[in-house]
Amino acid sequence: MHNVSTLIFSRFKKYIDNSMKVEEFWIINWDGLPLFKYSPTRSLRIELIGGFLSAIQSFAKTVIEDERGQYLNTLTIGDHSYNFLTDEVYKLYFILKTSKKVKEKIINLYLQRFQDMFIEEFRKDLVAFDGDITPFESFDKQFVKTYDRLASLDTIKSAVTNEAILSKYKDRVLSNEYSPKQAVIQPIKFLKTMNTKDKIKFFTRILPKAASSILNVRTSFKTLQNNPDTPDKIASEEFIKELEEYAYSLGIGKFGYTKLTPNLVYKDSTILYPNIIVLMLEMDKDIIQTCPSFEAFKMIMNTYKLLNKAANKLADFLREHNFGAQAGPALGGVGNYVVLARNAGLGWTGSHGLLISPEYGPRQRLAILATSIENLPINNDEVNPHSWINDFCNKCGECIRECPGNAIYDDPIIKHTGYTHIDNSKCFPQFYNHYGCTVCIKKCFFSDEEYDYLKQKFFEKK
């Protein structure tokens, strides 16, 4: 046991050592003037390198535009890659040097985050820029802090997709070609339209909750090292009861059990066990009615925080009893929890794409636990008792009419990964610019009225 743990840990560490490392980072303007540099291992004449990189980018732009009609994104020299992100509004290049082995997707994530932060912080200085680069010096601390945070998250996540580590999880479920992509939320984007007062509130009241959720996402990956090498697969009824009681004591309102299929795992993710416990936590009914509002935004972030924490505690509880576990956090999730909850018999999906449950309507957040326990009391109903909601939604359409972004469609959008009524490209701007929006939850009849009452009325009218 000890040797296997040591081996896993050393592979884990090796993987961390090999993953994303920012070797150098520059921000230069289109004239080649450097505004910022990060270069931990060598001292650079930035005034020389700035012009050089700008020239490369201009040259490469011409070459690549001829062939593909696009900007150059990456230039590989030896074992290193230089990756460019172009900001056309402020006429800047963000350039990141790293190992050529690092995936483009990860590099872009870093570059976009740095770009967002820099523009947000220095928008005024950029507009009034007269060649003085001293205001940008203060970006140093913020950059290093964000880089550290991104790096630790990224490396831990990457470790969970490392085949060498994963090989002990024989029943793990990998995503497939039908798996949905995870929508990535960028907290910094919420700031764009906030006034100064709300910005201060965002930093003091929302970010600590978001940070706690992110730490819990880290914990959910980190604690995988504690999984037993030969976990138990059968649990007694008493143990399941004990687990449920513990979950209630952590604030979980309801849970359900189901089996996982690959099309419910997010693209490029892995869930280590196919046996799923879905956890539901209610969002406050009265506060939802105030949305879009700062108050509602704060409450939702708090719900995520509590749910992520509870999922990790429950995973630890399972491990203490020699069962394997992976906490699937609510924020930074690993799969399609709404469909998992539906399959577990907890409710049905409304036109707004959210779970509608008898207990809370659409007012809940979901997390999961994947476990080695094979005899969970899985929902085996052939017909979901809540499927009547589909007909109700077809007649209702309130969320479609009330959505301020016109992001919910009457006719579903058919994708190869399934179908949805939501157009994320229209929802996200509303979501970022109006405190997480949530109008579709507020306006849904199931937010306000009792499930049984609506069901009765619906069938009376039929």
Ligand code: SF4
């Ligand atoms: S969050 Fe807002 S914009 Fe997005 S679907 Fe719901 S109501 Fe529409």
Ligand code: SF4
């Ligand atoms: S508002 Fe109406 S259509 Fe939209 S999810 Fe709720 S019940 Fe369904």
